[in-house]
Amino acid sequence: MTDPELEVKNAYVQPVFTTGDKIKRLIWQITWLVLCRYTPAPLYFWRNFILRLFGARLGKKNHIYPSCKIWAPWLLETDDHAAIGPGAEVYNPGGVYLGKHAILSQDSYLCGATHDYDSANFTYIKREIRVEAYAWICAKAIVLPGIHCKTGSVLAAGAVLSKNMEEWTIYGGNPAVKLKIRVNFT
Template identity: 30%
Template sequence: MNIRKIIFMAAVNNIPTTNSSRGFVNKIKYHILKGIFKSMGKNVNIRPGIKFAKGYNISIGDNSGIGDSSFLQDIGEIIIGNDVLMAPEIMIFTSNHEMKRNELIRNQGIKVKNVRIGDDVWIGTRAIILPGVNIKNGAVIAAGAVVTKDVEEYSIVGGVPARKIGMRE
């Protein structure tokens, strides 16, 4: 495990922060994560309690944030655009077990698919984004939604599984 990840998870991750990327603790988090994540934009706000699998498969754009207690399973790449708001307890997955009928699931491999989140996206509390999903610019994901397929630009999706319930005006 990367020493920066150990420092982040053990010492810095659970310190309370403000909702601003400019606070002292957020600046410390930013500099530690900049050495872990694949890329990190300016003014990124990382709230307390986040977890990630590797870190080096995460890219996050300018003015974006990851909400409290979120989990990013970055076995594959997670690409987060600019100006993305993520509420608390978001879960993003990039892999899943294979499910062939004639073989025990525990003996099967996993399929890895990247997740992409466009610019100006808002993701509500406890939303789950599954492997291979592409959320396009301007979309809104309702709280508690389970996103199993791509989301159109400026659409609003919600439910389990998530369906289009409106458009941003």
């Protein structure tokens, strides 16, 4: 019988991200800091242009604020009129999709990766997050990896979402639970 701590110590763990990936993200972070971070809020077209240069697939007239953080723009896709508010963070190693009129309010956090805590190597796991049309992630709310926020769903302020949301339904709390049905205005 072997000691589990010794197995972990001796296990070879491949790096999750290559040196090339790290350099690409560093260039992205410097570019955002220099060209976007301190721009006036109404200059959405400029920030959208820079995001597209880095591979983001954006719809028309997105409102992406200068103080938001986007980990990998090349893994971001939006439809028309999506919004990423002030201080919102998009950690998207598994990709993030924002539908038409989807909103990430101030200081919300989309967390697209985790680790397998049952693995001796603490294996890195990345999952796509989908926020469909008219869905709203309110201020300081957290969406965990692999979650699907369906059309018209709302995650209340400060809530933590670990399960998919149903269409036109409002969720809140930690962990988030269904609170009530929202009016479907489409």
